[in-house]
């Protein structure tokens with residue numbers, strides 16, 4: 263049943279994508295979905311950008327204004343708005359705002375997560391939602407999140423880039439600085455730059471950043487009210503270097519490796535160790551899926567581990583020590 267839904271989603275059925283996201287948000291069929299969604303090096307990868315900042319700093323309005331720029335660059339965009347604090351605004355509001363200024367567009371998908379999932383367990387499955395959106399074919403994924411400090415840094419771990427929004431006169435810059443978030447940001451936006459004290463805020467943030475090791479972070483002034491600064495922001499985001507592998511993906515591959523290690527420990531038989539190069543070559547060429555590659559890799563590791571442990575025990579050496587027999 264999840265397999266069907268997944269297949270429909272892969273064929274561009276937005277309804278199926280929506281239902282899949284709902285299952286993920288509710289923590290249903292998560293293992294099945296995870297095994298269907300294991301990323302592969304051949305799959306086109308989306309650029310994931312997280313927007314964070316205090317409630318009311320203007321994340322939704324800003325994202326709403328960036329969407330047309332992303333579309334003008336011929337990219338398909340999905341937005342996941344995570345706002346556990348205020349489930350009634352967040353993504354729903356963003357969706358309304360965007361729809362106000364635009365007709366329905368197949369290249370845009372907006373999903374409020376708060377309305378689905380409440381506050382718990384969201385971060386846990388965010389990776390999976392991102393993978394689903396990526397598998398559907400979105401080129402750009404925006405995450406909107408609200409919170410203070412640590413939580414936002416954590417959201418940054420799901421993304422290729424973290425954009426921190428600050429607004430004049432909120433004192434937020436001090437709060438973010440304390441939490442170490444200023445330094446985790448890839449781009450800092452002084453939003454609502456139309457407000458009179460924007461220059462002052464800009465100077466304070468610049469002073470804080472200049473003293474830190476991350477003094478190269480771009481700081482941009484944006485006013486959504488005056489429609490200023492969005493093109494520069496999008497350009498800054500586009501020119502950020504792509505991360506080759508999101509940490510979340512690496513973690514999941516690793517987790518998968520460990521899980522399949524357990525399954526395959528008992529299936530070991532003596533086979534040629536030259537398999538390793540062949541296996542990696544097949545995986546890179548796309549003729550071997552990531553799931554199968556991980557399974558076979560773990561089987562190989564298990565075998566050599568057992569062989570060396572066996573030799574070590576017989577020779578009275580600690581496991582892992584090299585002996586002529588173990589290397590054979």
Ligand SMILES: Nc1nc2c(ncn2[C@@H]2O[C@H](COP(=O)(O)OP(=O)(O)OP(=O)(O)O)[C@@H](O)[C@H]2O)c(=O)[nH]1
Pocket residue numbers: 315316317318319320321322323324345348351352355408453454455456457484485486487488
């Ligand atoms: N002066 C000014 N106000 C703005 C600007 N952009 C947004 N606002 C206002 O700021 C308020 C909050 O905007 P949202 O986009 O809902 O802010 P948010 O950060 O998404 O809020 P939450 O999702 O609740 O955390 C709204 O009343 C906007 O009209 C701007 O550039 N200048």
Ligand SMILES: [Mg+2]
Pocket residue numbers: 321322323345351352353355356406
């Ligand atoms: Mg919002």
